[in-house]
Amino acid sequence: MDKNGFHIEKVFDNVYKISDSPAMNNFLILGSKKAMLIDTGCAVGNLREVVESLCDTEYYVMNTHFHSDHVGANFQFDEVYINEKEEEMMLELFTDPKEKETHLVMMEYYDTHFHTELDKQIFLESKPTFKVRHIHDGDEFDLGNITIKAIEISGHSPAGIAFLEVENKRLFNGDIVLRHASLIHKNGMDIRTFIAGMEKLWTYSDQFDITIAAHGHRKPSFEPLPKEFILKLIQCAKEIDIDKSVEKIECVDKGFEYKMENDDVSLAYKLNQLNM
Ligand SMILES: [Zn+2]
Numbered sequence: 711m712d713k714n715g716f717h718i719e720k721v722f723d724n725v726y727k728i729s730d731s732p733a734m735n736n737f738l739i740l741g742s743k744k745a746m747l748i749d750t751g752c753a754v755g756n757l758r759e760v761v762e763s764l765c766d767t768e769y770y771v772m773n774t775h776f777h778s779d780h781v782g783a784n785f786q787f788d789e790v791y792i793n794e795k796e797e798e799m800m801l802e803l804f805t806d807p808k809e810k811e812t813h814l815v816m817m818e819y820y821d822t823h824f825h826t827e828l829d830k831q832i833f834l835e836s837k838p839t840f841k842v843r844h845i846h847d848g849d850e851f852d853l854g855n856i857t858i859k860a861i862e863i864s865g866h867s868p869a870g871i872a873f874l875e876v877e878n879k880r881l882f883n884g885d886i887v888l889r890h891a892s893l894i895h896k897n898g899m900d901i902r903t904f905i906a907g908m909e910k911l912w913t914y915s916d917q918f919d920i921t922i923a924a925h926g927h928r929k930p931s932f933e934p935l936p937k938e939f940i941l942k943l944i945q946c947a948k949e950i951d952i953d954k955s956v957e958k959i960e961c962v963d964k965g966f967e968y969k970m971e972n973d974d975v976s977l978a979y980k981l982n983q984l985n986m
Pocket residue numbers: 775777866867885895
């Protein structure tokens with residue numbers, strides 16, 4: 711289903727995937743009393759209108775982390791939740807014109823486009839007009855028949871949040887658990903911090919079965935990963951070998967990528983993030 715230029719797919723009974731492009735996904739979880747939008751994407755068009763057409767309740771608007779492909783349409787909403795530790799970094803997109811320029815370069819790189827020239831203008835003129843509310847590690851959000859628990863994980867960004875849909879045992883992780891995980895984007899943490907983050911996430915592993923990322927693991931399809939994938943990422947990070955890594959350039963970010971032998975799992979890093 712396409713609406714307002716967004717591609718919308720019902721991926722579970724109560725969950726819609728709202729895509730800016732095949733590479734960029736936001737999720738809307740519907741509860742009996744309230745809904746939750748996880749990430750606002752690149753601001754390609756009027757996301758708010760789409761969300762309000764899909765749910766007839768009030769809804770939370772959440773950011774998994776501050777990267778611009780997850781917070782771009784924040785300005786369309788009245789109130790947005792993010793970990794307090796990433797609030798300032800998120801707001802820069804709406805206060806620093808250079809950040810908006812970088813966002814445009816990133817969109818081009820990932821073949822993600824504004825629906826109209828007007829949508830682009832609206833984004834370029836956007837200001838931090840929305841109220842920011844804070845998510846803390848362990849916070850629970852009541853959607854009626856569904857509870858969402860916030861888990862703070864460092865690595866891909868300083869203090870990202872994964873959202874655990876408790877009753878359905880699903881984890882919405884943003885960019886925290888990717889088949890091709892990355893620390894090379896803005897304010898990525900070092901390898902040791904990444905491993906500690908994955909180990910923390912694994913302590914919740916009895917509470918979820920699958921983990922769902924914002925990006926399609928270099929494929930346009932919807933591909934949740936089994937939770938055991940977290941263990942593979944830990945192994946991948948622990949065995950990183952510079953000699954077996956290849957140069958990795960992703961948009962404005964540069965580093966190296968180590969891919970596990972016999973497995974489609976990799977981690978991109980910068981040399982100064984190696985600390986073992
Ligand atoms: Zn990111």
